[in-house]
Amino acid sequence: MTYPNHDQDPAPGWPGIGRPAGPPMEPRRPDPINAGPPPRPAPVPPAPVPPAPVPPVPVRPAPPRRGRAGTVAVAATVALIVGGLSGVGATQLIDRAPVTQLVQGQRPAPRSLGETEAEQAAGTILPSVVQVRAGRGSGSGVVIDEAGHVITNHHVVDGSPSVRLVLANGRSVAARVVGSDAANDIAVLQADSANGLPAAELGDSDELRIGQSVLAVGSPLGLNGTVTAGIVSAVQGRGTPRAMIQTDASINPGNSGGPLVDLDGRVVGINTSIATLGGRASGNIGIGFAVPIDRAVSVAERILTG
Numbered sequence: 075m076t077y078p079n080h081d082q083d084p085a086p087g088w089p090g091i092g093r094p095a096g097p098p099m100e101p102r103r104p105d106p107i108n109a110g111p112p113p114r115p116a117p118v119p120p121a122p123v124p125p126a127p128v129p130p131v132p133v134r135p136a137p138p139r140r141g142r143a144g145t146v147a148v149a150a151t152v153a154l155i156v157g158g159l160s161g162v163g164a165t166q167l168i169d170r171a172p173v174t175q176l177v178q179g180q181r182p183a184p185r186s187l188g189e190t191e192a193e194q195a196a197g198t199i200l201p202s203v204v205q206v207r208a209g210r211g212s213g214s215g216v217v218i219d220e221a222g223h224v225i226t227n228h229h230v231v232d233g234s235p236s237v238r239l240v241l242a243n244g245r246s247v248a249a250r251v252v253g254s255d256a257a258n259d260i261a262v263l264q265a266d267s268a269n270g271l272p273a274a275e276l277g278d279s280d281e282l283r284i285g286q287s288v289l290a291v292g293s294p295l296g297l298n299g300t301v302t303a304g305i306v307s308a309v310q311g312r313g314t315p316r317a318m319i320q321t322d323a324s325i326n327p328g329n330s331g332g333p334l335v336d337l338d339g340r341v342v343g344i345n346t347s348i349a350t351l352g353g354r355a356s357g358n359i360g361i362g363f364a365v366p367i368d369r370a371v372s373v374a375e376r377i378l379t380g
Contacts, residue, residue: 191337195289196301198339201242202274205293206249206263206331208234214292214332215239215263216341218276218374222268225374226331227346228254228261237263240298241270253377258365259346260373261331274333277340279366282306282319290323290345290362292332300329307361318363319343325362334364344370 202217206226213230217223224239231237231251239249247267254261265271286306294300304323311317321334325348334343343364351359 192287192289192301192303195335195337195339196291199274199289199291199333199335199341200299200301201272203242203291203299203332204271205240205296205298206230206237207240208237212293212296212328213330214328214345216291216331216333216344217265217271217273218371219273220268222265222271223252223374223378224249224263224265224271225344225370226261226263227344228256228259230331231261231263232256239263239265240293242299243270244298245270255373255377258369258373260344260365260370260377262374262377274335275338275340276367276371277336277338277342279319279342279368282309282336282342282366284308287337288321288323288342289335289337290321290325290329290332290364291335292325292329292345294324294326294328296328304362309366310363315369317366317369318346319366321362321364322360323362324358324360326358329362341367343367 199216204215204217204224206213206215206224208231211230213226215224215226215230218225231254235251237249237251238246240246247265249263249265252262252264284306288304288306290302290304292300294302302324304321306319307322308320309317310320319334319342321343323334325345329345330347332345333341334345336342343366345362345364347363348358349361349363350357
């Protein structure tokens with residue numbers, strides 16, 4: 075029997091290969107002399123060192139939805155962190171408002187005292203201001219007593235013996251011209267009905283200070299009950315018979331004869347004229363003039379006493 079890829083038959087003595095099966099052959103015993111050293115045991119790998127336990131990451135519940143107050147609190151926290159990195163911003167922020175107020179969503183009260191005072195002054199004076207309609211022109215006026223006397227400008231009613239007054243509530247009443255003084259540009263009117271004509275409180279124009287806040291009230295361009303704000307820019311000729319209050323409160327045609335008031339709602343002047351550019355009717359350029367109320371009242375008293 076031949077086998078592919080073998081040069082000779084298998085060696086005799088192996089059972090079932092080239093000879094009949096006989097008694098089993100004894101296994102070869104190891105030679106203790108020629109045998110080499112016993113095989114070394116395979117090295118045992120060291121036991122793996124378990125990794126250090128990683129602390130679990132705390133899971134925080136999602137914060138509730140915040141309104142505007144919550145947004146302010148988060149913004150404040152971020153601002154404090156950024157400020158801490160710069161070393162300046164945090165101190166400035168804390169100086170401006172306590173941290174507890176910001177965290178609780180409470181803002182410091184806004185500094186709006188001037189606005190509040192202006193609103194109160196406007197509410198005080200407006201019921202006493204009227205629109206004066208004389209002929210084809212119009213101006214403004216202010217009630218000075220319970221008898222229904224109204225102060226306005228001479229140039230508003232010049233040449234009109236009778237006029238009409240439009241009150242703050244929109245009612246129109248007839249009035250007559252008691253008298254006027256062209257030199258001081260002051261005229262006094264008498265309303266036919268004093269009902270609904272509350273008298274304004276009069277101030278002291280000698281106490282005016284440069285930079286003091288004032289309001290100009292009247293009917294510029296026929297817009298009844300208009301209020302504009304400004305300051306006392308100067309007092310031209312203080313202490314002279316022709317002293318004038320200069321203001322940057324917006325004054326336009328139709329404001330003539332209306333009151334200039336302080337932030338207590340007291341009348342300190344009667345608006346009478348504005349400066350223009352090159353003699354043109356350029357409208358308000360921030361320079362207006364008013365007759366001081368002390369002089370206006372003195373002229374009115376002289377007109378009323380004859």
